[in-house]
Every structure is written in C-alpha cells, then in structure tokens.
Amino acid sequence: LEDAKLAELAREGDTAAYEKLVRIHQTVAFRAAYLVTGDAQEAEDATQEAFVKAYRALGRFRRGSPFRPWLLTIVANEARNRRRSAGRRASLTLRAAQEGPSFSTAVSPESAVVAAERREELLSRLGALSEDDRVVISCRYFLELSEAETAATLGCARGTVKSRLSRALVRLREAMGKEEDAG
C-alpha cells in the first residue's frame, strides 16, 4: 500500500515521495545488482541509473501492481547491460559472517564448528556453480525474493524460475555429494 501510494505521488511529479520509495527499495535493488554484476561499484552505478530510469518510466507502471518486481526488472537489466558492456563475466565472491542468526539448533561449540564448516563448504560449492545457477539460488535464498521477483530479476518467466532453481539445487546437491564422496 505504501509503495502504491508513493509510486502514485511520484508519478505525479512528487520527487520527495520517490526519494522515500528509493530509500525503501535501495537495499534489495543494490544487492540484486551486486549479484548480477559481482562488483559493488558497478552495482551502485547500475542501481542509481535504474532508479532514475524507473522514475522516468513510472507512466508505464501499471497501477496496483507490486512495485518491487517492476523495479527489479529495471535494476537487473541495467546491471546486466553494464556487465555486458564492461565485457566481463561476473565473478561474485560472497562471504558469510561467522556470527549471526542461524536456523541451526546446534548450541555446543563442536556443533557450531561443524555448522560453520558446512556453511563454508556450501558457499564454496555455490561459487563453483554456473552464473545462472548461482544467481537464481541467491535471489531465492539470500535475497529471499519471491518467484515473481526472481523472474523479474532474471528476465524470465516464473515457470522458468522454478525449473532453473530445481536444476540448480540438484547440481548443488551433486557437488556437495561429490565432496562427501571425496572426503
């Protein structure tokens, strides 16, 4: 509701409202751009440019539609274009904090060490996946985007997100399994 109201005000030329809208979405937009470009500076440029373009395109934004997927489409397009024009592959390096929230119920020091090792392994295996696999997994599990938002970010249909994610998880699991076998 907040988005819709701000978007409507922005459409009428209220730049203060748009500034609020940017503030609400800049984190997810920047992170999505970062996942695509793999470069923080490039991601910042892409995000800023995308927000300006989105403002100019508000006239084409369908009233009542969720703003975030629409915005992410523009952000991801801008990020992809920049990466392409820079002529390089994204080499995304993600790092996991040692401390922080965990879904794990492990509390003992030993369990904590095991959990940390497992996270590192997972991150390492994820980094070895193809860019498509890595981005779809990152969108869904790291940015916690919905399928629609992930589809917007990837520039594909929702059904494609499902199948691509499923295949990516299979490959990740296989990679983890190989690691297990090797160990």
Add this chain to the structure above:
Amino acid sequence: MPDSGRFPDRDIERGLRDLGARIEYPPTPDLAHAVRHRIEEEDVGQHTPRNRYWPSFLSPRWTAVAAAVVVVFAAALSPTLRTTLSDLFVSEDGANSGQQAGSGGSAVRPESGGSGARSGQEAGGPAGRPESGGREDTGSSAASRAQPMSGEESSQSDTAESGIDAGGVATCPSLSLEARPARAAPETAFRLHGEGFSTVCGEARPAHDVRIDFRQDGRIWKLATVGADRHLTFDTRLRVPAGARSGQATVRATTRSGELVDEHFVVLR
C-alpha cells in the same frame, strides 16, 4: 528427488537460508538523495519538456548522433561539400604551420573566437577534436576531447589558434575523458573514463601518473592520481567534492608531460 550424501533437499534449502542470513554484502550506498537530485535537476533543466513530451528517439543524444551521421554522409557523398571541407582544412593547415591531427590526417581544428570547448552540450564540438578517433561522442563526452590549455581557464582563447597553449603544452588529440554521470550532487560518486593517456602524446607507453582535478570558479580539488593501462585507458571512480557548488564545473586530467583534457561537469544542488 532423491537425497544424496548428507545433504538432502530440505537440508540444502535450510543450509542456504541459514547462509543467506549471514551473507556479507557490500554496504548499501544511500542512493535516495542522489537519485532525487538527478531527477530534479533534469526536470528543471532543458531536458524536462523533451523527456516528457518528445518521443525518446528525439532526445538530445539521439539527435546529436543523427546529426553526426548526416554530416558524415553528406561529406562522403557530396563532392562540393568535400571540397569545401578540404579547402577549409588546407587553409587552416597553412595558418597553423601544417599541424595534423590523428591518423586519418584530419587537422586539429581550433575553436574560433576562443569560446572554449567547455560546453559539451554544444554542437560543433570542442577544439582539437580528432576526426579520426573512430568513435562517435554524444552529450557530455563531446566536451572532453583534448585541448591545448594552460592551467587557467582564461588562457584557452589565446592559444586555440596556434594549437599550442600559453605554457607551451602541445595538443594531444588522442586524449579523451568522459564522466558518467556528468551531473551529480556534491559527495556523489561518478565514474571517469579516460583514453589515449600515454607518457608522451602519441606514444604507446601508458601514463602512470595522470592527475585528476575538479575545478570550479577558480577553485581546484585534487581528486586522484591514476595510471593508464596498456591500452592507454583508465577507469576510476571519484566523488564530487563536498565543497562544490551547484553549477558548471570541469574535471581535468593532466599527464606528467603536461598534456591535459577537460570534461564538462554539472554540479547539482
């Protein structure tokens, strides 16, 4: 889907969510302010009516590109125009002691009247613009071709005719500089891309100490010293000085040998 090893599906998904909560992203920049400034500046400026009511293909950028294409074709197809241009350059060559610019043999064409190549939005282009660069510039980047200049803005009009500035710095038409965006508020980041930066003009050795200044109303901020890569280009990220005021400014890149090039810049409120 069958589970394998110690990571069945649900464990993988749970592990990914756990990981997701711990991923360290670069800090999110505060873009809201800069975005608003850019939008307001564009709205206030001459672009607003065009952007709102003109079709996108009539935007200044595309109009400039179209104009350039027309001129090139006209020059290529019309013997009369070709002759006229040729005569013009020949006479300039005579006046300028036969100076040539670029591999294509086009002459360095100084700006008449010394109005300065500062206004990148103007058609006609700046002084010393190489005709054979193989690249079409539009918008602000057109302002950034190399010019013969001393350290002071006011000297350019005196020197344009000769192609040598008051301080004896030779023109180097291969230099170019482009800021993206070329309009930004103080403390906002922008990217600066330079091409043709060699130790000595025309040589293939990259310049390793190119000084970047931000200049406005007689004030000069040293932003950085950068080095060109083996392609003689550099790409660096800079910030508009906090003390810059809204209005026109210049980003200047100067090599150790004294060759320099300016890029027109607009500081937003």
